Amino acid sequence: MMIPTQSGEFELPPVKFVYFDPKKKSYESIEAKPPKISVTKGAGGLSLSSPTATSTATATPTAKQPLPQAVKPTTPLQYGAPALPREPEQGWGRGFAPVGGGLLRFFCALPWFLLLGAWWNWARRRSVMTDPERSRKEALIDWKRAVQTLRQPGENTTLRDKALLLWQKSVAGTFGVDSATPSWSDLSLVTVAIPEGDRGELEQCWEESEEVLYGRNRQLEERWCDRAANLAARIDLPPLK
Numbered sequence: 280m281m282i283p284t285q286s287g288e289f290e291l292p293p294v295k296f297v298y299f300d301p302k303k304k305s306y307e308s309i310e311a312k313p314p315k316i317s318v319t320k321g322a323g324g325l326s327l328s329s330p331t332a333t334s335t336a337t338a339t340p341t342a343k344q345p346l347p348q349a350v351k352p353t354t355p356l357q358y359g360a361p362a363l364p365r366e367p368e369q370g371w372g373r374g375f376a377p378v379g380g381g382l383l384r385f386f387c388a389l390p391w392f393l394l395l396g397a398w399w400n401w402a403r404r405r406s407v408m409t410d411p412e413r414s415r416k417e418a419l420i421d422w423k424r425a426v427q428t429l430r431q432p433g434e435n436t437t438l439r440d441k442a443l444l445l446w447q448k449s450v451a452g453t454f455g456v457d458s459a460t461p462s463w464s465d466l467s468l469v470t471v472a473i474p475e476g477d478r479g480e481l482e483q484c485w486e487e488s489e490e491v492l493y494g495r496n497r498q499l500e501e502r503w504c505d506r507a508a509n510l511a512a513r514i515d516l517p518p519l520k
Contacts, residue, residue: 286320415516418452422511425449430504436497443488446507450481453514463489481510 291313300307378386407413425446429439451461454469463485470478484507491499 286318289316289318291316412516414457415453415455418449419511419514419516421445422449422453423508426504426508426511429499429507439499440492443492447485447488450485453516477510477513480506484510 294311294313295308296311297306297308299305410416425442428442429446433439447461448459451458451466454466456465456469458465463482466485467482470481473481484503487500487503491497
């Protein structure tokens with residue numbers, strides 16, 4: 280706010296403005312000279328008259344030519360190297376919607392369940408391989424399988440003899456006798472722990488199988504398979520897991 284104290288013409292000092300020119304990549308300065316102010320004395324006192332001249336802007340010696348009047352740029356200023364061109368947004372595609380919290384927790388827990396299942400399967404197989412009674416349990420399974428083979432009707436004596444030999448070896452293996460050609464004398468030493476009735480029944484089945492394999496009687500007694508199967512069922516061995 281200006282308050283004149285006397286009449287006359289007054290000249291204000293010029294205004295300097297410094298700016299950065301991106302095209303020249305240097306700082307430029309502009310000097311603007313305000314118009315002269317005339318103070319007149321009237322009946323009501325001193326008053327400022329309207330300016331008769333427009334303000335002019337002259338460049339300092341750093342600018343060779345006066346700058347034109349500043350106008351609003353039509354394009355935005357760009358600094359540095361131009362950016363990569365953008366691809367046009369055309370076409371369409373398919374995506375997946377965000378999954379729910381329950382499904383996300385399920386997928387996070389799934390690898391742990393798979394790991395637990397693999398560990399349980401490995402532990403089960405390991406327990407079978409390290410079972411101290413494994414050979415006896417497998418021999419008992421072969422005992423029952425041989426009896427099932429002998430139950431099948433047929434006149435194939437070769438198949439019957441193989442099944443009887445497998446039965447004898449399986450009986451010996453069930454009681455811990457590891458021999459390619461076991462005999463009842465070998466079994467009599469290890470079967471003392473079973474009941475006397477079962478021991479006598481097993482000895483009779485063994486003698487009948489020997490008679491069929493090496494004697495004149497080439498036919499098994501009718502109830503031989505039932506007796507051998509019942510003896511196997513009374514063997515107190517837990518099954519293989």
